[in-house]
Structures are given as C-alpha cells and as structure tokens.
Amino acid sequence: MFFQHIYDKSLAQGSYLIGCQATGEAIVIDAKRDVDTYLDVAKQNGLRITHVTETHIHADFLSGTRELAALTGATMYLSDEGGPDWQYQFAHEGLRGGNVIRVGNLSLEVIHTPGHTPESISFLLRDHPATDEPIMLFTGDFVFVGDIGRPDLLEKAAGLAGTQDIGAHQLFQSLTKFSSLPPYVQVWPGHGAGSACGKALGAVPSTTVGYERIRNWAFRFENDERGFTDYLLAGQPEPPKYFAMMKTLNKVDRPLLTEVPRHPKLTADQFLAAYRGGTRIIDARPKALHASGAIPGSLGIENNSSFSTWVGWLVGYDEQIVLVADDGQVEDLTRKLMRIGMDNILGYVSSVDDLGLPLETRKLIDIDTFRTLLGRDDVQVVDVRSASEYAAGHIPGAVNLFVGTLADHLDELDRGKQLVxxxxxxxxxxxxxxxxxxxxxxxxxxxSGGMEAWRRQPVPNSAE
Known part of the structure; x- marks a missing residue:
C-alpha cells in the first residue's frame, strides 16, 4: 500500500493519496483545488488516480475533487447521506453508510458520521494483502486530534437556523460509532491546528481511536449529552465570511480550474487604470513594508499561513483583485487564493514606488508609548482579536472589535478620540x-507588540 498525507498549511487542511501498488490504482480523499500536487505524487510513484472522494461538502476550502476527476477520468464517489437538502448537484457515484469502495487490493468502508454536517462520512481503510482488520480511519471534520468538528458552521456561516443543536445531537451519536472501532486504528483527520473547523485542534497530523478516547474532551461526556452540547458550542471561533460561498460552490456545478493560473505583471498605467476603477488592492508584502509606504485604500495582508483566511474575511467574490507582491511570491499567493475560489485576479505589481501615487504610512508604537496612552479620556483602545481570546484576558478598558468584522462596526469607534x-x-x-x-x-x-508584549511587561497594578 502507498500512503501520503498532503497538508496545506495555509488552511490547516489535510488530504490523502492512497494507492494499491499491486494494481497501480489510487484514490484521493478531500483534494485541495490546486491538484497538480496529486498528479505529481501519483506519477512519481507509478500510480494512476482512478478514484476521488471527499468526506463532506466543505465550508473552508474549494474542493479539487471535480478538477481531479476531469484531468484523470477518475470516478467521483460522494456522500448521498443527509437527506434531499444535502445532496451534491452534479453527477457522481453515491455513497451511503456500509458501502465499500475498492481500490485494487484496498477497501474503504463508508461510515455515516453526521454532526459537523448531515452528509458527513468517514472512510475505514483495510489493506487486504496484509490483514482484513481495519487499519486507518479518515474522519474529515468529524474527529480531529484532540477535538471534534463543530456543528454550528451551517447556522453561523450559511444562515441555516436551528441546525447547530441538531448537529450536536448527531455528533454525540456518531461518537459511539467511533468508540466501537479497535483502539489501534489510526485516525487521519481533515484539519489540524489553526483551522476554524474546531476550537482545540492538535498540532500532530494523526492519532488513534484509543488515544482519542483517552485525551479528547468529547469522550468525557459519554453519558451527558447536555453537558457535551454546552461545551461543544461554547467558545467556537468566528467562521470566516467566505465559508458560506464555499458551501455553495462545493455543492453545485461550477466552472473548473484545472491548472494554476499565471497572472501578468502590470505596468504603472495598467495598475492606475484598475486602481481608479475601484479594483481591490491587496498588499501581501511584510507588514513593516506596508506600514512604511502603503497605497491609499489598499488592504495590507502579509503573505503568511493565514493570508487566504483574511482575504476570505475581507474581500468579496465579486471584487477584482490586484496583488502587491514580489515576483517569486505570486504563484504561492495564487494557489492560496484559488483554494478558496478567489479567482478574479487581474495581475500584480512588485513595487509601490513607481506608480506615481502618494503613499500612506501606518504608525506603530511600542509598549512604553502605549502605557502613556492608557486611561486617557481622549484615547480609545481597540482589541481586534476574537471574542473568545478577549474573554480569556484583555487589557483593561479595551473594547473588542474583531478584525474580520471591523468594517461592519465602524460606528462603535469614536472619531473624536485617538484610536489605538x-x-x-x-x-x-x-x-x-x-x-x-x-x-x-x-x-x-x-x-504592534500586542498581548504578547503586554503579558511580558504589564502595566503595574493593572489586571486583565
């Protein structure tokens, strides 16, 4: 058996390529959209991608299942569980609990594990030449390392009222199926630490059924569904705005993108025409460079592991984008954006100095300066972290306005005061x-030092 875990750090998302080396057949589970990765891995290992599948209709990334099927001719196997409102709206081989996908000498048994979503399924892998006992479980967003999938995304991100309590009940029931599996079975989830699909995901890539039964909080409530539900729903991170679009695009028939686009480097005149026409400028340079000279109106989102998440929070799918980035970063940025369906990129520029625009600067202050501003009537301190982070400890007097929704709460800022x-x-x-x-x-x-600097050097006699 061939096995490779393919991990996208930008969305903390895991996918899997599993092959039967005897027959050369392979299956991909939960593919990201830039699918050349899987084609390269298969080619390097003498495999053909003949099957593609996914654990559920994803909310946090645009699935590459259909792109892979179009490029390879692989059969798509997708869940038909969850009822009529949770069906994929394009041709596929339907899966229900108890079905088995055969990939050469391997088999993947389908287990219906609703809760995160109604159609969610997991795959129990057997490598028959070695043993008929199960060896691996691919859980998607059902069970993570140290956590379980959240049932509130459909309600909070997609506006489907009443679904979180139903989902919590289904998750509680699905955990009994997980608990019945042999403790040695390896568990390979769809996400790791940093994903908004849970609140306490572990940083290691895999676990076992037995280990999760010992350390995962969800199994402390085996006879207490009310306590389980209350703990599950409390303190979940805010779901990014783009999640609602992902739920739609992953369900419906949509245009496919079977290769990574190459975007042109714009001339100054081309850039200015786009800029004056209202194109969204995303400055992906390091935040210090953006602070020292920014195009007026540009959105400064440094190219790091959270880049695509913040773009998904702050940029609409109907907006055209121009990037500010070094030449060598453009492909990486393009991949990150295409993974959430942000395809409307006009091009990029690598410098802001030759565009003929007056640049803005952003003022950064250290903790000593910050101390002098605390407690003043003419100063408003704003903490732009999440609500759960703020609740866990904050600087006295600071108000909490989360950066992802800040533009919707500008009326809560006092324009007559100095904002910090x-x-x-x-x-x-x-x-x-x-x-x-x-x-x-x-x-x-x-x-700019934020809570890290504050906790190292708090103001004397202050309390969080």
Missing part, C-alpha cells in the same frame, strides 16, 4: 489598521 489598536502579536492589528485607513481613519496607532 492591538491584537496578539501584531499581524491582525496591521490588517485592521489598513481596514480603518481605507474607511477614513488615518491617525490610528498600532501597539
């Missing part, structure tokens, strides 16, 4: 600073 913003370590505050500048708040000071 901060986050945990500076990255989100830099994004917030650009959001505020684009909305007319030009004199915003960024306490």
């Amino acid at each position: 913003i901060h986050c945990q370590s500076g990255a989100r505050a830099a994004i917030a600073q650009s959001v505020l500048a684009a909305n007319g708040f030009k004199d915003v000071q960024n306490f």
Whole structure:
C-alpha cells in the first residue's frame, strides 16, 4: 500500500493519496483545488488516480475533487447521506453508510458520521494483502486530534437556523460509532491546528481511536449529552465570511480550474487604470513594508499561513483583485487564493514606488508609548482579536472589535478620540489598521507588540 498525507498549511487542511501498488490504482480523499500536487505524487510513484472522494461538502476550502476527476477520468464517489437538502448537484457515484469502495487490493468502508454536517462520512481503510482488520480511519471534520468538528458552521456561516443543536445531537451519536472501532486504528483527520473547523485542534497530523478516547474532551461526556452540547458550542471561533460561498460552490456545478493560473505583471498605467476603477488592492508584502509606504485604500495582508483566511474575511467574490507582491511570491499567493475560489485576479505589481501615487504610512508604537496612552479620556483602545481570546484576558478598558468584522462596526469607534489598536502579536492589528485607513481613519496607532508584549511587561497594578 502507498500512503501520503498532503497538508496545506495555509488552511490547516489535510488530504490523502492512497494507492494499491499491486494494481497501480489510487484514490484521493478531500483534494485541495490546486491538484497538480496529486498528479505529481501519483506519477512519481507509478500510480494512476482512478478514484476521488471527499468526506463532506466543505465550508473552508474549494474542493479539487471535480478538477481531479476531469484531468484523470477518475470516478467521483460522494456522500448521498443527509437527506434531499444535502445532496451534491452534479453527477457522481453515491455513497451511503456500509458501502465499500475498492481500490485494487484496498477497501474503504463508508461510515455515516453526521454532526459537523448531515452528509458527513468517514472512510475505514483495510489493506487486504496484509490483514482484513481495519487499519486507518479518515474522519474529515468529524474527529480531529484532540477535538471534534463543530456543528454550528451551517447556522453561523450559511444562515441555516436551528441546525447547530441538531448537529450536536448527531455528533454525540456518531461518537459511539467511533468508540466501537479497535483502539489501534489510526485516525487521519481533515484539519489540524489553526483551522476554524474546531476550537482545540492538535498540532500532530494523526492519532488513534484509543488515544482519542483517552485525551479528547468529547469522550468525557459519554453519558451527558447536555453537558457535551454546552461545551461543544461554547467558545467556537468566528467562521470566516467566505465559508458560506464555499458551501455553495462545493455543492453545485461550477466552472473548473484545472491548472494554476499565471497572472501578468502590470505596468504603472495598467495598475492606475484598475486602481481608479475601484479594483481591490491587496498588499501581501511584510507588514513593516506596508506600514512604511502603503497605497491609499489598499488592504495590507502579509503573505503568511493565514493570508487566504483574511482575504476570505475581507474581500468579496465579486471584487477584482490586484496583488502587491514580489515576483517569486505570486504563484504561492495564487494557489492560496484559488483554494478558496478567489479567482478574479487581474495581475500584480512588485513595487509601490513607481506608480506615481502618494503613499500612506501606518504608525506603530511600542509598549512604553502605549502605557502613556492608557486611561486617557481622549484615547480609545481597540482589541481586534476574537471574542473568545478577549474573554480569556484583555487589557483593561479595551473594547473588542474583531478584525474580520471591523468594517461592519465602524460606528462603535469614536472619531473624536485617538484610536489605538492591538491584537496578539501584531499581524491582525496591521490588517485592521489598513481596514480603518481605507474607511477614513488615518491617525490610528498600532501597539504592534500586542498581548504578547503586554503579558511580558504589564502595566503595574493593572489586571486583565
């Protein structure tokens, strides 16, 4: 048996290529959209991708299942569980609990594990030449390392009222199926630490059924569904706005993108025409460069592992995009954006200095300066972290306006006061600073050390 875990750090998303080396057949589970990765792995190992499948209709990334099927001729095997409202709206081989997919000498048994979504399924793998006992379970967003999938995304991200309590009940029941499996079975989930699909995902890539029964919080409530539900729903991170679009695009027939696009480098005139026409400018340079000279109105989102998530929070799918980035980063940025369906990229520029525009600067302050501003009537301190982070500890007097929804709450800011913003370590505050500048708040000071610096050197006699 051939096995490879393919992990996308930008969305903390795991996919899998599993092959039968005797027959050369292979299956991909939960493919990301830039599918050349799987084609390369298969070719390098003498395999043909003959089957593609996924664990559920994803909300956090645009699945590459259909792109892979189009390029390879592989059969798509997708869940037909969950009822009429949870069906894929394009041709596929339907799966229900108890069905078995055969890939050469391998088999994958389908287990219906609803809760995160009604149609969610898991795959129990057997490598028959070695043993007829199960060896691996691919859980998607059902069971993670140290956590389980959240049932509130359909309600919070897609607006489907009443679904979170139903989902919590289904998850509670699905866990009994998980618990009945042999403790040695390896568990390979669809996400790791950093994903918004749970609140306490572990950083290691895999686990076992037995280990999760010992350490995963969800199994402390085996006889207490009410306690389980209350704990499950409390403190979940805010779902990014783009999740609703992903649920739709992963369900319906949509245009396919079977290769990574190459975007042109724009001339100054081309850039200015787009800029004056209202194109969204995303500055992906390091936040210090953006602070030292930013195109007015541009959104400063540094190219790091959270880049696509913040673009998905702050940019609409109907907006055309121009990137500001070094030549060598454009392909990486393109891949990150295509994984969430952000395909409307006009091109890029690598420098802001030759565009003929006056540049703005962003003011950064250290903790000593920040201390002098605390407690003043003419200063408003804004914490742009999540609500759960704020609740766990914050600077006295700071108000909480999450960066992802900051533009929707500008009326809660006092334009007559000096605004000082901060986050945990500076990255989100830099994004917030650009959001505020684009909305007319030009004199915003960024306490860039954030809570990390505050906790190292708190103001004397203050309490969180």
